[in-house]
Structure formats: C-alpha cells, structure tokens
Amino acid sequence: xxxxxxxxxxxxxxxxxxxxxxxxxxxxxxxxxxxxxxxxxxxxxxxxxxxxxxxxxxxxxxxxxxxxxxxxxxxxxxxxxxxxxxxxxxxxxxxxxxxxxxxxxxxxxxxxxxxxxxxxxxxxxxxxxxxxxxxxxxxxxxxxxxxxxxxxxxxxxxxxxxxxxxxxx
Numbered sequence: 001x002x003x004x005x006x007x008x009x010x011x012x013x014x015x016x017x018x019x020x021x022x023x024x025x026x027x028x029x030x031x032x033x034x035x036x037x038x039x040x041x042x043x044x045x046x047x048x049x050x051x052x053x054x055x056x057x058x059x060x061x062x063x064x065x066x067x068x069x070x071x072x073x074x075x076x077x078x079x080x081x082x083x084x085x086x087x088x089x090x091x092x093x094x095x096x097x098x099x100x101x102x103x104x105x106x107x108x109x110x111x112x113x114x115x116x117x118x119x120x121x122x123x124x125x126x127x128x129x130x131x132x133x134x135x136x137x138x139x140x141x142x143x144x145x146x147x148x149x150x151x152x153x154x155x156x157x158x159x160x161x162x163x164x165x166x167x168x169x
Contacts, residue, residue: 001125002022006125006129011023011125016110019095028110029122029124029131030074030076030134031075031105031107031139032066032072032140032142033104033164034091035066036105036141036145037062037063037065037066038060038061038062038063038103039060039063039156040054040058040060040061041058041061042058060103061160062160062164063160064159065146065147065148065159066141066145066146066147067087067147068148068150070147072142072145072147075131098114101114105164107120107166120169121137122136122168137168138166139167146159
C-alpha cells in the first residue's frame with residue numbers, strides 16, 4: 001500500500017463520492033467478507049425479485065461459503081479484474097451503488113464510511129497497511145470459510161454463519 005496515501009489520511013477529508021480510484025481501492029480493508037455467499041430469508045412466499053434493500057419480513061443471512069476465486073489466506077480475489085465476467089452475480093462496489101450496500105457486513109469499510117462511522121481501528125490504513133490487526137480482531141474470513149466449488153450448494157443451510165456480522169469499534 002502506498003505509504004504517502006496512508007500518511008495523507010485522505011478518508012478524513014475526502015468523501016467516498018470524491019475519492020479517486022487509488023483512494024477508493026484503498027478503502028477496501030481486504031477482509032474477504034464481500035465474497036461470502038448470502039441470501040435473503042423472507043416471510044413471503046412471493047417469487048424472489050432483485051432488490052437494493054431489505055423489505056419488511058426479510059432478513060439477510062450469511063454463510064461461510066466464499067467464491068472459488070477468493071484466496072482464503074490473503075483475502076484477495078485471484079481474478080479481481082475479471083471477477084464480474086467469471087461471476088456475473090459479483091457486485092462491483094462503486095460510488096454510484098454504495099448507497100445500496102445493505103448486503104455488505106456492518107464491518108465493511110465502505111459501509112462504515114457511508115454511514116458516518118469512520119474506519120475501524122483494525123483497518124490496514126490505520127495500521128501502516130498491515131492486515132494483522134484485522135485478523136487479530138477476527139474480522140477477516142481467514143480460517144473460517146469453504147469455497148463454493150467444494151460444497152454442495154443445495155446444503156447451504158448447513159453453512160449459515162453469524163460471525164460475518166461481527167464488528168468492533
């Protein structure tokens with residue numbers, strides 16, 4: 001990570017909307033939670049429709065199943081530049097859709113900044129670019145996940161997890 005970018009503390013004075021591409025990418029804490037499979041549990045028996053928010057009677061459920069392209073030790077996508085080609089349902093977070101990130105965990109740095117909560121103390125930008133504090137705070141997916149190409153997705157209920165909802169400070 002660019003040391004001068006870290007030292008500038010740009011996130012304190014630049015809104016998500018006004019960040020350049022390098023700043024935008026640096027906001028990602030690299031936890032890997034965005035690669036988790038999740039689903040919406042609904043009281044309604046209606047056909048599922050794409051949504052940009054949870055409706056009454058709906059709950060977002062996380063699993064510990066991640067995309068096959070996630071390196072589960074580094075928490076980096078092995079196909080980052082082509083991810084939406086390989087996985088059409090992969091959401092590319094942008095300045096335009098950041099308002100619709102209800103599906104991102106509470107600990108997501110984009111979500112935290114959008115909601116006015118600031119970066120968490122474990123964020124790499126606050127730790128000289130290191131992810132160690134994030135791993136120690138038990139935020140990342142390291143050691144907690146299985147890949148979607150290694151499990152039967154029909155058994156997704158066996159993989160429901162609550163740890164992705166964990167956030168601190």
